[in-house]
Amino acid sequence: MELEDEIFNDGLPKAYYKQNDNGQYVLETDAPWAEKVSCALIIAGNRARLEEIRKAVLAGQQSPLCYYMEMRQMEPGMLAKAAGIVVFRVRRHLRPEIFAKLKPSVLYRYTKALRVTMEELKTVPNN
Amino acid sequence: MTTELTANGKPFVHHHGAHCETAVTSALFGNQGLDVSEPMIFGIGSGIFFGYLPMVKLVHLQVTAFRNKPGSVFRKAAKRLGANFVIKTYRDPQKGMDELRQVLKAGHIVGLATNLYWLPYVSERHRHNFGGHNIIVLRETEAGFRISDPTFDHPMDCSADGLERARFVPGPMNPRGFMYYTKSVQPHPDLRQACIKGMKNSCGLMLRIPLPIFGVRGMRFLAKKIIKSPDKLGFQEACRSLAGTVRWVEETGTGGAGFRYMYAAFMQEAAELFGSDELARLSRDMTAIGDTWREFSVTAARIIKQRDKEAETFAKAGGLILKCADREEAFFKELQKVVKKLEA
Numbered sequence: 309m310e311l312e313d314e315i316f317n318d319g320l321p322k323a324y325y326k327q328n329d330n331g332q333y334v335l336e337t338d339a340p341w342a343e344k345v346s347c348a349l350i351i352a353g354n355r356a357r358l359e360e361i362r363k364a365v366l367a368g369q370q371s372p373l374c375y376y377m378e379m380r381q382m383e384p385g386m387l388a389k390a391a392g393i394v395v396f397r398v399r400r401h402l403r404p405e406i407f408a409k410l411k412p413s414v415l416y417r418y419t420k421a422l423r424v425t426m427e428e429l430k431t432v433p434n435n
Numbered sequence: 436m437t438t439e440l441t442a443n444g445k446p447f448v449h450h451h452g453a454h455c456e457t458a459v460t461s462a463l464f465g466n467q468g469l470d471v472s473e474p475m476i477f478g479i480g481s482g483i484f485f486g487y488l489p490m491v492k493l494v495h496l497q498v499t500a501f502r503n504k505p506g507s508v509f510r511k512a513a514k515r516l517g518a519n520f521v522i523k524t525y526r527d528p529q530k531g532m533d534e535l536r537q538v539l540k541a542g543h544i545v546g547l548a549t550n551l552y553w554l555p556y557v558s559e560r561h562r563h564n565f566g567g568h569n570i571i572v573l574r575e576t577e578a579g580f581r582i583s584d585p586t587f588d589h590p591m592d593c594s595a596d597g598l599e600r601a602r603f604v605p606g607p608m609n610p611r612g613f614m615y616y617t618k619s620v621q622p623h624p625d626l627r628q629a630c631i632k633g634m635k636n637s638c639g640l641m642l643r644i645p646l647p648i649f650g651v652r653g654m655r656f657l658a659k660k661i662i663k664s665p666d667k668l669g670f671q672e673a674c675r676s677l678a679g680t681v682r683w684v685e686e687t688g689t690g691g692a693g694f695r696y697m698y699a700a701f702m703q704e705a706a707e708l709f710g711s712d713e714l715a716r717l718s719r720d721m722t723a724i725g726d727t728w729r730e731f732s733v734t735a736a737r738i739i740k741q742r743d744k745e746a747e748t749f750a751k752a753g754g755l756i757l758k759c760a761d762r763e764e765a766f767f768k769e770l771q772k773v774v775k776k777l778e779a
Contacts, residue, residue, distance in 0.1 A: 315560040320587045322688065323453045325474075325696040327722065333474070333700035335453060335690075337588070342732035343685035346678035347560050349739055353675055354494065381494045381552055381564040390605040423600070 312348040354381075365432045371407030373398075375432045376422045390421035439583065439590050441466070441573050443542035451588040453690030453697060454502075455569040457482060458585030459546045460509045462571055464518070466544055467620045471516070478701030479629045480512035481636040483694055485763075486649045487657040493564055493608075496679030499657065501693035503640070505548055505567030509615055511636070515629035518620040524611040528603040531612035532595070536575060538616060544583075545572045548613035549601035556584075556591045565687070566608030572598075586688050630705050631777055638771045641763065651767075654760035662753035673749065674739050681732045692732075695725035713773045717766065724762050731755040 321337040328334050364370040377387050388395040401407050437449045452458025457477045486500040513520040525531035551568040571583040579594040602612045641650045664673040690697040702718035737747040
């Protein structure tokens with residue numbers, strides 16, 4: 309329940325159509341229960357996946373690029389378009405040993421596409 | 436409801452709306468002196484639709500669209516109401532931002548399509564990588580732009596950098612700086628003719644697209660997928676994709692039940708406009724369809740929460756969508772007949 313309350317108490321309520329007693333449609337801002345449940349599930353899933361990738365990066369199985377791609381809700385195809393690098397190269401760069409050897413010019417393109425700084429891109433947050 | 440000033444000092448009233456594009460269109464017309472409500476724009480612009488797009492994935496989940504593609508509602512509504520409007524896209528972000536500034540200086544308020552993820556002011560639950568969110572830019576400020584986002588209840592500030600990013604983020608649903616504004620509108624348009632056109636167009640879209648993923652056929656396709664999903668994907672993954680569908684039904688600014696309540700509100704207004712009992716009856720039908728969609732999302736939520744496992748199954752959720760498909764098919768066939776009898 310905590311997550312649902314947390315993400316829905318953000319001060320940005322949405323409006324929903326609802327019938328009043330006379331059968332007229334009016335707007336009100338109570339989110340339906342089903343929406344809260346599914347939204348919480350999706351966000352919990354996203355957070356869990358990000359956390360998993362962070363651990364994998366620290367364990368040396370994935371490159372930090374993978375973490376930032378997931379953080380920006382992208383996939384290799386989207387990241388390739390955004391950075392102007394071919395998809396199969398982006399997929400290769402998800403492997404840590406290949407990522408470690410990248411030239412600064414390639415890394416610069418990724419920083420532009422993902423909106424992170426060069427220092428951030430080389431590591432992931434530690435906790 | 437808050438009042439703001441536009442670039443040339445005219446007051447602009449910010450209304451809280453259910454859906455981004457219809458509310459933006461309604462506000463653009465309202466600013467030019469033509470008061471049309473949000474559901475009315477939705478109906479006239481033939482917003483109601485269904486499409487299940489298994490090939491487009493956003494954040495690992497398929498897209499289920501309950502309305503027509505972004506941009507078309509404004510175009511259709513503006514055409515049918517006889518407004519003089521401009522729609523533009525850009526390849527070059529710099530050029531797009533420059534022209535936005537020029538148009539703002541000329542005293543217009545401008546509608547933009549943006550990517551929801553990159554807008555700086557949205558919170559985590561709204562933050563997903565979807566490139567069809569519409570906002571209004573009111574004026575330029577020192578820190579960036581003053582923005583009226585009708586999905587939220589008060590106007591926002593947005594940095595110029597963040598706005599540029601949101602307008603031009605590359606990807607499968609790149610908005611390409613999609614920008615639109617009205618130059619002038621007719622003060623007394625032929626609403627009845629516009630409504631008839633909108634309804635006819637909607638019937639065609641829901642019933643006659645010969646592809647299995649659009650209209651009522653698309654609903655049946657989705658229903659079959661949902662029924663099979665636990666065997667194919669496993670329970671956890673099936674729950675996630677079900678939650679994804681529910682989010683498209685309830686969350687993405689639909690006004691509840693996948694725009695069906697909004698369409699019912701439109702039918703109500705149209706019934707008053709034409710003085711037609713048949714349209715009022717159809718509005719009640721649409722409300723019942725909306726209730727079925729709501730029932731589907733509640734069932735889905737109960738599956739996710741694993742309450743009453745015997746009764747709440749994927750087969751039941753899929754069955755509810757099949758029921759929706761049958762009822763909507765009947766509804767739009769009926770609407771086709773009723774529209775023919777209406778006089779402009």
